[in-house]
Amino acid sequence: MTGALQLGVIVGGLAAAAVVISRPALTTAVPRLGGALAALTLAAIGLLPPLLLACAAAALGSRPASPGAVHPDGRAVAGACVVAAGPPGPAQLVLYGLAVALAAGTGLAAARALAAGRRAGLAGRALAAAAPRLVPGGMTAWVLPASQPAAWCAGLRRPRPVVTTGLLDLLTPAEQDAVLCHEAAHIRLGHTRVLLAGAAIARAYRWLPPARLAWALLRRDLEAAADDEAAGITGPGPLISALARAALAAVPPGTAAFADPDDLRYRIRRLQQPPAGGGRRGLALAAAGALLTASLSLAACQALRAGVTWPGLAGCLALLGYPAWRPAWAHPRRLKAYPP
Amino acid sequence: MERRDVAGTRLGALESELLELLWAAGQPLGATELARRLPGPPRAYNTVVTVLTRLVGKGLVERDGDGRRFTYRPAGDRDELTARAIEKLLAAASDRRAVLARLVTGAQDPGLRAELAALLRDSDKGQGGESQQ
Numbered sequence: 001m002t003g004a005l006q007l008g009v010i011v012g013g014l015a016a017a018a019v020v021i022s023r024p025a026l027t028t029a030v031p032r033l034g035g036a037l038a039a040l041t042l043a044a045i046g047l048l049p050p051l052l053l054a055c056a057a058a059a060l061g062s063r064p065a066s067p068g069a070v071h072p073d074g075r076a077v078a079g080a081c082v083v084a085a086g087p088p089g090p091a092q093l094v095l096y097g098l099a100v101a102l103a104a105g106t107g108l109a110a111a112r113a114l115a116a117g118r119r120a121g122l123a124g125r126a127l128a129a130a131a132p133r134l135v136p137g138g139m140t141a142w143v144l145p146a147s148q149p150a151a152w153c154a155g156l157r158r159p160r161p162v163v164t165t166g167l168l169d170l171l172t173p174a175e176q177d178a179v180l181c182h183e184a185a186h187i188r189l190g191h192t193r194v195l196l197a198g199a200a201i202a203r204a205y206r207w208l209p210p211a212r213l214a215w216a217l218l219r220r221d222l223e224a225a226a227d228d229e230a231a232g233i234t235g236p237g238p239l240i241s242a243l244a245r246a247a248l249a250a251v252p253p254g255t256a257a258f259a260d261p262d263d264l265r266y267r268i269r270r271l272q273q274p275p276a277g278g279g280r281r282g283l284a285l286a287a288a289g290a291l292l293t294a295s296l297s298l299a300a301c302q303a304l305r306a307g308v309t310w311p312g313l314a315g316c317l318a319l320l321g322y323p324a325w326r327p328a329w330a331h332p333r334r335l336k337a338y339p340p
Numbered sequence: 341m342e343r344r345d346v347a348g349t350r351l352g353a354l355e356s357e358l359l360e361l362l363w364a365a366g367q368p369l370g371a372t373e374l375a376r377r378l379p380g381p382p383r384a385y386n387t388v389v390t391v392l393t394r395l396v397g398k399g400l401v402e403r404d405g406d407g408r409r410f411t412y413r414p415a416g417d418r419d420e421l422t423a424r425a426i427e428k429l430l431a432a433a434s435d436r437r438a439v440l441a442r443l444v445t446g447a448q449d450p451g452l453r454a455e456l457a458a459l460l461r462d463s464d465k466g467q468g469g470e471s472q473q
Contacts, residue, residue, distance in 0.1 A: 125426075126425040182443070240459070241460060
């Protein structure tokens with residue numbers, strides 16, 4: 001593949017991402033695609049800055065050190081611009097240092113998110129105290145005997161919906177099922193891992209406005225996608241009232257409120273009036289997502305020094321594309337009819 | 341390794357045996373005494389101390405002593421330990437960074453609360469009307 005074409009694909013993918021995250025109304029009818037695009041955008045934000053800095057450092061290194069001196073091998077530098085030829089100068093060291101610092105910041109945020117996620121997993125005495133409950137979609141949720149109203153996806157390796165008796169007591173049976181279906185949909189669509197990775201990158205780059213936009217879009221669209229799944233099983237009515245009752249429930253002081261008020265309003269409005277016209281938007285977003293995936297794969301290939309051969313490109317594509325696209329393609333039709 | 345559920349924590353056989361011994365004893369015990377009371381083949385003192393330290397780390401056992409001689413006692417009875425584990429889990433699940441797919445509870449925004457309350461009033465009224473028909 002020629003350099004100009006590669007550059008075109010990379011820039012085109014980033015431009016598509018910029019359009020989508022700056023106009024979140026585009027994804028209202030197709031939250032699954034919106035979520036995939038937001039996840040890919042966050043991956044780009046996590047990947048590209050360190051890579052660009054390393055490239056800049058390598059480019060500096062490829063210049064002749066003193067006027068008239070001939071650089072031994074410019075091609076090695078141009079091919080995989082992570083390691084420059086020749087001994088690094090001070091400017092190069094600074095750029096490499098920045099690249100390493102950015103990558104390390106992302107790694108640290110990921111490690112912290114992983115540790116926090118592990119703590120929130122259901123295990124030990126709490127697991128023994130919990131009672132299993134079948135979710136209409138065919139998954140087992142755990143009911144935790146606790147008065148504080150809460151429902152979440154617990155665990156990293158084998159996530160399961162966990163709901164407290166305090167929350168179930170507030171809801172009618174249909175509303176209980178709606179909440180459990182919503183949490184189960186997060187798990188079936190693979191949201192927990194995408195959210196974890198996204199949270200780590202968004203945290204590491206919280207000073208960067210595009211990262212904040214992509215993170216907000218990711219959270220909103222994954223919630224909307226899970227809402228759609230749950231509404232498909234129980235109907236929108238029980239889910240709307242369950243969301244309202246849960247949001248109004250009192251929590252102990254000091255517990256973080258998990259709501260951006262506008263997000264909850266957006267979700268309820270979507271459920272009341274399902275957005276129409278997903279077909280063409282979906283096609284356009286899928287095309288944008290494909291371009292962004294290709295763009296990221298090219299960049300990742302450079303980073304991994306896999307070279308831009310077709311097998312290398314396919315490997316990078318699978319590595320990056322699978323987790324980000326899984327929420328979009330996971331099929332909802334394995335669900336059984338409700339009520340049984 | 342054989343693992344048993346003791347008060348709901350998945351523990352190794354030796355860990356659960358030690359915890360059972362401490363519950364049965366009703367008083368703090370030293371590692372030597374615990375090693376003597378263990379059923380089955382004799383265990384090395386170091387092994388017992390290692391396992392006790394792990395139990396302390398898991399918050400199931402508490403250690404008292406002056407740095408030369410330690411005694412161990414259970415951190416609570418079975419119910420207490422379970423209640424504490426649930427409390428800890430709920431606290432961890434309230435960490436905004438940890439649990440991202442979490443249902444919204446405890447909304448603070450007054451405007452939003454008013455809107456949601458109105459929404460629920462309408463839907464309850466609607467359901468009441470239907471059931472009367």
